[in-house]
Amino acid sequence: MQAGASSSTGHGATILGVEGLALSPDERAFLRDADPWGFILFARNVADPDQLRRLTDDLREAVGRDALVMVDQEGGRVQRLRAPHWTDWPAAMDSAADGPRAVYLRHRLMGQELRAVGIDADAAPCLDIADHATHPFLRNRCFGRDAETVTLMGQAAADGLLAAGVLPIVKHMPGHGRTRVDSHHDLPVLDVALDDLDTTDFAPFRALSDLALGMTAHIRLTQLDDRPATASPAAIRLIRERIGFKGLLMSDDIGMNALSGTPAERATAAVAAGCDLVLACNLTRAEFEQVSEAAGRMSPKAQVRAKAALARRGPPDPASPADLRAELAALLAG
Numbered sequence: 001m002q003a004g005a006s007s008s009t010g011h012g013a014t015i016l017g018v019e020g021l022a023l024s025p026d027e028r029a030f031l032r033d034a035d036p037w038g039f040i041l042f043a044r045n046v047a048d049p050d051q052l053r054r055l056t057d058d059l060r061e062a063v064g065r066d067a068l069v070m071v072d073q074e075g076g077r078v079q080r081l082r083a084p085h086w087t088d089w090p091a092a093m094d095s096a097a098d099g100p101r102a103v104y105l106r107h108r109l110m111g112q113e114l115r116a117v118g119i120d121a122d123a124a125p126c127l128d129i130a131d132h133a134t135h136p137f138l139r140n141r142c143f144g145r146d147a148e149t150v151t152l153m154g155q156a157a158a159d160g161l162l163a164a165g166v167l168p169i170v171k172h173m174p175g176h177g178r179t180r181v182d183s184h185h186d187l188p189v190l191d192v193a194l195d196d197l198d199t200t201d202f203a204p205f206r207a208l209s210d211l212a213l214g215m216t217a218h219i220r221l222t223q224l225d226d227r228p229a230t231a232s233p234a235a236i237r238l239i240r241e242r243i244g245f246k247g248l249l250m251s252d253d254i255g256m257n258a259l260s261g262t263p264a265e266r267a268t269a270a271v272a273a274g275c276d277l278v279l280a281c282n283l284t285r286a287e288f289e290q291v292s293e294a295a296g297r298m299s300p301k302a303q304v305r306a307k308a309a310l311a312r313r314g315p316p317d318p319a320s321p322a323d324l325r326a327e328l329a330a331l332l333a334g
Contacts, residue, residue: 155208
C-alpha cells in the first residue's frame with residue numbers, strides 16, 4: 001500500500017484498533033500506510049482525559065485527516081470510559097425504565113464526554129429486542145422487549161448523541177435479540193420466518209434506517225443461507241433492501257469466534273458480502289496488516305456513504321452539561 005493514499009482511490013476499508021495508550025513509531029508508520037477509514041478504542045487505550053485527547057489527535061495525525069474515532073460506550077457493562085474521569089452510565093434497559101427523555105439526556109451527556117476527548121462516534125444504540133431467553137451478554141444492552149419501545153428509546157439515544165456532535169452506530173443488524181448464544185464465542189442461529197421478523201426484529205432498524213452508520217450481527221438466519229450475516233450477500237441485501245438501511249455498513253468485530261477462518265479470510269468474506277468496512281479490534285500486528293491487505297480500499301459506493309456520514313458529524317450544540325445534568329436529576333427525582 002502507498003503511504004497517504006489519495007481519497008480518490010478510497011481509504012482502507014477498515015476501522016482498526018490500536019495497541020495501547022500511545023502510538024509507537026512503528027504503529028504510526030503502519031497506520032499511515034494502511035490508511036484505515038477510522039479507529040476504535042478500548043479500555044486498554046484509556047487512562048485519563050489528557051492522555052486520551054493526545055491519542056485521538058495522534059491517530060488523526062497518523063493518517064493526515066480528521067478520521068472518525070469510535071468507541072463502545074453503551075452504559076452498563078459495555079463502556080470503555082469510566083469513573084473517576086467519566087460518568088458510569090446505566091445499561092440501556094435500566095435507562096429505558098426512566099423514559100425517553102432520560103435516555104436522550106444521558107446520551108447527550110455521554111456524547112459531550114466523548115467529544116471532549118476527540119471521540120466522534122459511538123457504537124450505540126443497540127436496537128436488538130430482548131426476550132426472556134436472550135443471552136446475558138446482550139439482554140440488558142437492549143432497550144426493551146418490543147419493537148415500539150426499542151424504536152422509541154433508540155431514537156432518543158441517537159438524537160442525544162447527534163446533538164452532542166457524535167455519530168450513533170446502530171447495531172446489530174438485522175437483529176440479535178432472539179439468539180441464545182454469545183457471538184464472541186459461537187455462531188448464533190436465528191430460525192424464524194422473515195415475515196415474522198418484519199414486524200419485530202427488523203422494525204427498529206427500519207425505523208432508524210436514515211442514520212448514517214450501522215453494524216452487522218454475526219448471526220445466521222436459516223431462512224437465507226448457512227453463513228453469518230456479516231459474510232452473507234443475502235443478509236446484506238436484506239439489510240439494504242428489506243430493512244432499507246442506506247448508510248455506511250461496518251462488520252461487527254471480525255475477531256469474534258462466530259466467524260470462521262483467519263482474520264484475513266473473514267475480512268475478505270465481509271467485503272465480498274457487501275460490508276463497506278471491516279471492524280478489526282483485538283488482533284496482533286501481523287493480523288492487522290493481513291486484514292488491511294485483505295479488505296483493500298473502500299468501494300466507490302462506500303466512499304459516497306462515508307462522505308454522507310461524515311457530513312452529519314456536526315459541531316456539538318452549546319448546551320451546558322450542568323444544565324443537562326440538573327434536568328436529568330429533576331426528571332429522576334420526579
